[in-house]
Amino acid sequence: MINYFKVLGVKEDATKEEIKKAYFRLAKLYHPDHHRGMEEKFVLITKAYETLIDDEKRKEYIRQLKSGEFEDELEKEKRKQAEKLLKEGISLIKKNPQRAYRYLRAAFQIYPKPIIRSYYGLSLFLTGHKERGLEECERAYNEDKLSWEICYNLGIVYKELGKRRLALQVLKEAKELNPHSKKIQREIDDLKSSSIFGMIFKKKGG
Known part of the structure; x- marks a missing residue:
């Protein structure tokens, strides 16, 4: 998923003036007339600028960004696999914490979102790694x-x-x-x- 705000190095609430400044600075750095092999980078920067400088395009882009509509196939597959491992780990966490830990660790390595971090932390705690488990559970809580x-x-x-x-x-x-x-x-x-x-x-x- 391409985050145009990160491409330009601006915040989501950036003003049009800040977006313009960021674009012109990057355009100078990556313009293909001056730097060979930067064509793709320049196209991406320009696309980001054209999307974020237009009020309607920016509004729609933010909506899609937050809803995950720009999530690419690889991300979707990773999320799907992690959610499957998470479900398996949760089902085992009481009766077999050690097996649950293996599933949850794998899920966390693939897709470290807060809910997975939380269950991974709990499995760490239940398998004797109390300090690390507490740390992960607290971090997940602070994230969500x-x-x-x-x-x-x-x-x-x-x-x-x-x-x-x-x-x-x-x-x-x-x-x-x-x-x-x-x-x-x-x-x-x-x-x-x-x-x-x-x-x-x-x-x-x-």
């Missing part, structure tokens, strides 16, 4: 806080590490994103009840 699964996975990791306050926080976020999930509610209830029992025993001990 609107996925209930990513929030849930991080909550489970925090819970297992005894970080109850953090676990409860992200599990509540997961619950807001998926309010009908019974498994999220079970984890929240478990954390709350264990916290209450802890307070009771602490008072008795005192």
